[in-house]
Amino acid sequence: MPAEKDILGAKILSLHSELMCAFPGLSRLAIAIYDKESDLLKTFADSTVDHSPIRYYCAKLSAVPSLQSLADNHQTRVIEDLENIRDSLSPHTQWLAHEGFRSSYTVPMYGHDHLIGFLFFDADRPKYFDELLIQSLNIYAELVTSLLINELSPIFTLRGALNTARNLTHHRDNETALHLTRMSHYSHLLAQKLSAQHDLSEEFIEYLLQYSPLHDIGKIGIPDDILLKPGRLTEDEYATIKTHVDIGLDIIDSILREFELVSLSHIDILKNIIGCHHERYDGSGYPKKLKGEDIPIEGRIVATADVLDALSHPRPYKKAWSFDDSFCYITDNSGILFDPDCCSILQENIEEFRRIYETFKEV
Template sequence: MQESLLTIVSAKLSAPEIFSQAYKEMKHNHPELTRMNIVVCVDELLVSYFLTDELKETNIDDNSTIVPINRNNSRLVPRIIASEINNEHTGELSMTLYERGHRGRFIYPVVIAGEIKGYIFINSSEPQYFSGVNHDNFEVYCDQLSRVILNTCYQRAQITTALNIMLSMGRERDPETNEHLLRMAQYTNVIARKLAKKNNISDDFIYQMTAYAPMHDIGKFKVEDNILFSTKSFTDEERKLMNHHVNYGLDIVNKIRFLFCNEMKSEYCVLSNIICSHHERFDGKGYPNKLKGKNIPLESRIVAIADVFDALLSKRKYKSAWSLSEVKKYMIDNSGLMFDPDCVSALIECIDELSQIHTNLIDPVDVC
């Protein structure tokens, strides 16, 4: 079992693929297993891989009913927990697990750079299943899985560091602020989570969209100053040159494509789709490829509506900020035209939350 699991975790697969195959292998050798859930703290979000339950993303909460994963984890002592789940537990999570037939649990802390950054939860149908030899075996299994998590975190850190260096170069010229980029990440996360309730959207996909949404206009810093900073209406030729920032963005990403190893290929697709297609329109009248409807990648549709929402709500030297009611009407009027109707519905449902994000991350006075 340990040898076959080692083969799986060594494969050139994405983390979710490895976790899924690893669980199937463990389940084959231990039929008593009923559930595995891997929860990792990434950029202050809990990214969960439920392999036998519905995927759900939860914002970090110091009073989480799962297990506290917070900014104080440097004070926590990593320890493995193997215990029984019974009907005497009063916690909401324990009661839910018990009601679903889970009787034993094994909790393994994922430690990165000396801090607890996640947990691997495994449940069984037998109360004391994770004692004795099984305890030792599952400690080895979880150690191998935690190495996959560690490797994924390091790979993502390399990619985001390279992209952030490029973004910082662009911000020296581009009027878009750091606050705009932070808002884009948060808008995208909120809208994606709202859509996830009705669609099969994984935590990992939501994380990727959230992480790469701020890179949507990374190619703008290669646009000439007289166009980038213009407050006048563009001529046809100037509009063509401005629109070319999409191609510049793809050129930039392709220069660091070597960082996206085989197991990170899905992340490259998400990033490149966001850059290339967030100016496409649902009615097919956008650019650069005039994609239409659901042919536009979901991540691009979400970032598109988030970007326009922020642009309308923000004050600039050449325009006044729109009121929230005006922005809401614009979104509804352009549902099915500029925007995916599902994305519009999701945005309207959480528009107050999005507006609060804008308020909390307001632009500096000299930009307005």
């Protein structure tokens, strides 16, 4: 079941119940979204009846030639009997066959001629998708595509506006583009690993990845002489730096008003990331000195990811620590500065985090 906040997940679920009345054999409807920059295809929303849904599946499209070819040729695909292609290398197809689905219909979705994802219709019986059914499902596919575009395009508009603001002031910023890439990937990995424990949906995890690079957007309002000052800050200067959190929230509010995006779903995730990335688990952070679980989970995740990366790279006021020293600082402060669940995930998966550090190394 999608969480209450999962707007698209809820719409998919209600669409599926509607379709089930007309086509009772249709037992699954799922969306995977595509990110052109990373070539990643990720499960996003899923309505599965009588099967455990596949969750957090993520693969490079280029590594799934069958889907890549559908995308390139704007073609749909019917698999009449999944039993016959059990040997397929695609984990998605393997999962479908393993769960007992027998036939499937796949539709690539496009926005302005660019691939935005795939829609999967699956059935428990073989040869379920005949010509007539496909014609009806194509109409629903159009509808789902519009839903997806409606859901995602305001987020891209917002990110575009914020990135423009960021780029305009980029030369003043000490934090490199790679810092944002690494910390957003650390955040994404933390959220994936915490998903079962904290009931985090795929939509939530995707928005966390999209929004976490914007955590310090408020720094565009901090004067150069303070932002770029090498060495220790005075108490007053530090107080000025701390205002970047509230400045960030003000920027978001005015952009939302300006672009008429006030009702944008999931905007609370962005606000919590900006508002809480300097809160600390023991209440010693700022601006609200929130404590423990009063800090929203997205704030706790991003705080952990941000500090891990900040420590392991140079800043005007400090040299870079090694990855292992930075890592130990975070885990030594488990339950003090940082969320203990985030720290356990770090400890259990150190090599996966190190891989992100190595992949996006500064040159």
